[in-house]
Amino acid sequence: MKKFAQLFLSLDETNKTNEKIKVIKEYLLSVSDADKINMLALFTGRKPKRPINATQLKQWALELSEIPEWLFKESYDVVGDLAETLSLLLPEPQHQQDRSLSSWVEEIKSLRKLSDEGKKEWLLDSLDQMERQEKFVFLKLLTSSFRVGVSQSLVVKAISQISGLETPTLTHRIMGNWEPETFSYQDLTAEEDGTTDISRPYPFFLAYPIQETSEIKKSAEELQIALGNATEWQAEFKWDGIRAQLIKRADEIFIWSRGEELATDKFPELHPFMLNLPNGTVLDGEILAFKENQPLPFNILQTRIGRKTISKKMLVDNPVAFIAYDVMEFENLDLRSKSQEDRRKVLEQIQSSSTHQEIFRISEIITANDWEKLAIAREQAREMMAEGLMLKRKTATYQVGRKRGDWWKWKIDPLSVDAVMIYAQKGHGRRADLYTDYTFAVWDGDKLVPFAKAYSGLTDKEIAKVDNFIKRNTLERFGPVRTVKPELVFEIGFEGINRSSRHKSGIALRFPRILRWRIDKKKEEADTLESLILLLQE
């Protein structure tokens, strides 16, 4: 595990994407295949279940450190991370070992069978064989917070360069439910895809925003020049719900959210129609709160996210429906290389033969021969409870990730980004004891760069929740400002955007405001600085 610890350190020591890829490649080339797949599992959030709870872990490790508990707490406040705090406080090791990452992970997984006494002995014994950095990584594996400052796409790039496989292929293969025990590095990099994971989703195809501001709207002529004839495009409303992928294979059903989370149990009303789908069907679409043939506002759907169990009352009050956009797989065949038009025909056929059309809906096509008509349709989107239009080139294949060219989102309120809160400050007046002023960041490579400050546009209830989160997740205090663990995602609206040399991000927003809290999004799903820079009118 020493090499893995070194990898972690080397990744910490560089901010540059290319160097990170280089470091990952060097690691992969220097370890066994078993270690490779274990590393990939850890870097894509597939951590072994926590074998020892945090309280026990802290208590046992503390016995070694010979400092009083209050001082441990204060140290933790300074450091902000349990594994790091303990690794700094524990004494130098008296023994040594050079065991591989996979052998440690395997051992961690077998721990659950041990008694508390046995676990404690194992823990203290293990810690006594590790230098500080290895201890840190080891404790990270044992606590819940194994986060790496490296996006999945970098690991995929590194593996692609080593194996010669294309990144979209790899991105697809590492999705779904797998563990190092069931999916080897050979499986991952084999010429032919030999997966047995029936739950495995496809990577989502994401649209690029059409760049305009509230002052400068794109005219029909401009769109004509940029995108060609309107008839070459399939236009639909852009629905405001949770993007989801529905899978029916081998008589089993799976619902995946865009954040690669399995959400099958959260939407029981979708199960009957999914079970009726032919085996080997994968649909892309949006889950919306939907009642009496009408979509409901997003915040109604939000009440269902984040709950472990969905009560009967909730199912009655806040029912959902699925609006299908696309089909990626039918009759066990991957349809992604077919054209948008062809896939649409298949989708219509699937939907029309369903007996649950109130819940299994299809995203209607807006027929328009020119851009003027589409612009009018877009203006009506809000009444439809939609966010704007989606434009999909009729010849487009279903691609991987956010790609420019074939899918565009043309929002009514186009100036908005999903951003991560990183700093917080207390408010004034009535809210003087609550954290209500936030600083937001977007991704620049693997870094979060601050780009806007906004005061709350949240409800009192939300503010109380965010305030509580901030107080429990403060990493550091600078005067009145707290650095907060980057985790919460908010949608930030704004009026305009300019270049600014005074800001680290290189841009300044006009009138930024919080549109809503995106509980459904993980920090990795926030927008990029690049996407903001694209909005500059130059």
Add this chain to the structure above:
Amino acid sequence: MSKKPLLEFNQNGIYCAAGDFYIDPWRPVNDAVISHGHSDHAKWGHKKYLAHTLSREILYYRLGEINLETMDYGESRVKNGVKITFYPAGHIPGSAQIRVEYKGEIWVFSGDYKTEDDGLCAPFEPVKCHSFISECTFGMPVYKWAPQKEIFDGINSWWSQNQEEGKTSVLAGYSLGKAQRILQNLDMNLGKVYTHGVIQNSNEALIRNGINLYETTRITPETTKEELKGNMVICPPSAVGTPWMRKMLPYSFGYCSGWMAIRGAKKRRAADRGFVLSDHADWDGLISSIKATECDTVYLTHGSTASFSRYLQGIGYDARESKTLYGNEEEADLEKEGSNL
């Protein structure tokens, strides 16, 4: 009735009533004894200064024409029957612990100190006393320094790696003390060392004071990008992120500070590399130094005074927090460096 302590903390600084002088006062006073040349300890505006011989040129450079008397380690001065003696603090060149003795009672003010011998300044010596005024900038158990050789091996291999990649190495460290400690431990076979003007000024002041330093080249508007390539640049933290750094492109930027011990702090500095290098004592250094003084009472200044005094109380010391204006050496100097750019 309790008697008046030999040293007390008042609104101007640390005051010795019996001798009628101040130690490291932050407001203008008549008679000031100065522990070292950092700007949070050596302020402008006192009528008389007493400092260590090796602080002389730096004080003149930073404070201008002052009425300064100097003495060496082990030497003493007597003011109204109060005996003042300097002992090495190991913090920066010229840094002194100030021992104050009156009618058999002994107090020591540590100033800033570190316990590791850095090869640049006279190494720290614990001094026996009844009351010890100690800094505790890094008075938390998470701060434990590795031997400086390990850190400098890391810095030198980083430099040579940058060279291979055709990059300039830019290392940020506090301009007085840290910068020279870095300089004296660089592998001079690797290339030339360039300095930011503020650091070059400090170097020159120390050289005038008879301290031997490796040769460095001041960066001026005429310095070209080509000259710098592959070489080392030492700059103060305040220069980081300013247009001044453009000339070093492409560069790798390293930051030398004790705060780099924490991952989060490293991330916020946005440094390519953080080197854990401090001129202050770490947790173990603080505790061993306090024990070595055999003191009964400890007064704590700088940093984690609350936690550290509580810890010391727990192991049997009469430990108290003291309110001072020390500890912002970096921030205090930012403004000064800004105006000297």
